[in-house]
Amino acid sequence: MSSRSSAEVLHYTAFSADPGGGNRAGVVLDASGLDDAQMLAVAAELGYSESAFLTAPDGRGGHTLRFFSPKAEVSFCGHATVAAALALAERDGPGDLLFTTPAGPVPVTVAREDGELRATLTSVEPYVEEAGSADLAEALAALDWPAADLDPALPPRIAYAGARHLVLAAASRERLADLAYDFARLEAFMHRLGLTTVQLVWRESAAVFHVRDPFPVGGAVEDAATGAAAAAFGAYARELGLVPDDAVLTLHQGADMGRPGTLTVGLTPGDTRVRVSGTGTRID
Template identity: 40%
Template sequence: MITHRDMQPIPLSNLVQRIAAFSDGAIGGNPAGVLITAQHPSEPEMKAIAADVGFSETAFAAPIGDAFRVRYFSPASEVPFCGHATIALGAALALERGNGTFKLILNDAAITVDGHQQDGIIAAALQSPPTHSTAAAPPLVAAALHLLGYTPDDLDPNLPPAYIHGGANHLLLGLKRRDTLAAMAYDLEAGRVLMERAKIITILLAYAETPQRFHTRNPFASGGVYEDPATGAATAALGGYLRDLGWPHQGAIDVVQGEDMGMRSLLRAEISPIPGSSIRISGTARLMA
């Protein structure tokens, strides 16, 4: 709680900004909560606020020196990094402090986010934590396919299953067909159990329309969320994976996510040639009522 000039307590949840990151113009995007305060609320308060907001993540930011200490909470748990909430935070900081680059200190990394607004358009770009990827264990792949109702024949041999990391751990499954991606369905509780056991945040399902244009979906049962309409952390991990794979990305990929759930979102990942280095993830944002 904080106290306004009339000394009436204001619930912190009332101060949360609601911003859709990676929007497609005035529609779509992934809603995130953003709370910027002089000091972080207690951990139980942050958990309660995130649950009350009800979005897949809420970012909590407090100034520390020339940077902001940032923590991310889903309705069910704390997560180490959230891309779309970072884009939303960049938009909020640009609106509050003007266009610029803002240093962020996460639980396990230090990154930056650029935020700017011009002519009514708000945009942001983050530099992800370092990335890495490795081949996924066959038992986990088999369990994930069973969860999602897929078979090994549905997998794209050019995108072999992998553990991928860009600030958080994900399992990547590449699919041969766009309609297979659209048919995704699974049991939320079974998904939560699998993700917690495998220590992954999401399963990233990816279909390559072209070498530089992907369609993705992200089951996020570990956070109590059936699916994210835009996932910056997983897109950063995807960019690092494609670099490790030697994929012909030509320096950048565009990602369409959320289309199958009616929340079309647009993400761009810029991929440097340096192995393991940060991936730049960018998109626009819109303020929600």
């Protein structure tokens, strides 16, 4: 019997209004009848990088939200959060939501802008830490990236805003476009450091970045649009003084995979949390 037989699964793409762009996610709006093994089985059967599972409302205006890749539960997933919020908004109307995730509470506001629904999530409290030299060397070896191809203006760091990501900046768009890595080696490295993705970035201009996110720990070569990494990158950019405290950043992701998407990252003076917003659409 299919693991999906006991739950209605909706299919969305996040961070693009085009069904052919952005990052796809399964959304189960009522997963109260599924146990952990069944949720993992649904995610594996769907094959998306992550899927979102909500319990019934908690009576206080919130929902419990969990995320599963085809291989494991994930502490936080931005694109699946956006997909879940859009699914609820299409059913119940736009407004404010509060998701209780394994990483902590994540408020989301859904509004209609220019005829499209747009979701804005607010991350949990982020942090940024140094990346050790030996760890950096191992990451570069797994990626087959020479250290000389890194941008010295954007130093490597590990950033967290619900999940941990190693941020590595390419010195050129060509370097970013050329991604052919050792899957098993990078996966083992990421498990050792508790990383969800490696956030590869190239800075086009002061507030515009192109990003890619290898995701071997989730069973995917690459994530098409990564809201959790975008939130972590916002914390990284602010921590290193790369952008002002009120910056709005545009992250382009997925073009190298043929699934272009756009993530908007907002910083607010006096609030260390990061806001990530984007559109999305149902694809079934």
